[in-house]
Amino acid sequence: MTRDEIFTKVQALLVDALAVDEEEVKPESILTKDLGAESIDFLDIVFKLEQTFGIKIPQGELFPDNVASDPEYVQNGRVTPKGVAAIKARMPHIDFSAWEADPQLMKVGELFKVETLVKYVEAKLAAK
């Protein structure tokens, strides 16, 4: 499957999961800020990706979990160097470069763009 084909399918499932218009879903759209995704939507997206592409997504692999609740990882609303390292190691499909300079927890969500999902699916399909 080409990246364009993956994008088209990801776009369709986001239209369904987030009740947005097709033209709103661009590769650079941020899931939370641009498309209005909330916490439960991430589970919905995981389920839909699994179903659409026939892949298995282990909990915490695509979207981080248990980071916010660990005091070693988050202090005063910022992700600690240890936390940054942990997230980076777990999520090679994310570009952390811009966020790393000021790693605010509230902004972690903004790292997840439509193209992040496309890249993730591409890597999962290649590894199948």
Next chain:
Amino acid sequence: MRWLWIDRIVELVPRTRIVTIKNVSLAEEHLHDHFAASGGLPPIPLMPACLIVEGMAQSAGILVGHSEGFREKVALAKVSRAELEADVTPGLTIRYTASIQQMDRVGASTTGTVEVIDPNRPGSARQIGAIDLMFSHLDNNMAGMEFPEHNFVFGESFKMVLRMSGIAADPAPGP
């Protein structure tokens, strides 16, 4: 006691499908306000659509909760789709059928249909809607937030519906 929006479970295939029914009655007081006479129009008692969604949520929620023997606190997290194309009046029966689409440690998604049956006309069942939902397993899904030990989601009233429907609270061992 929690407001129950189903009267009986007529079928439960563990981790797969549930079928429930709700008899809509004029004795339910809210029907007298929904809708009361106004502006010269007579009263029009109708089962509120939001409560039809709640009935599906309770049905599908029992199916999801039952799959782990009601040890998980299952909460409705998202109404992915709700389409209803006809009104339901007193004297009719609503039949909910919900199926698990996907389920894992943090939650589940279900798809469901809503049918209306006229008890006075055998074979009258017709589908009037579809409701798809998402559920969250609270203890596994709220970033470390802690909830009380006891399962406040599935209380006595749900246990009563299960018992009256002849359904064991624990499913057979899963795959």
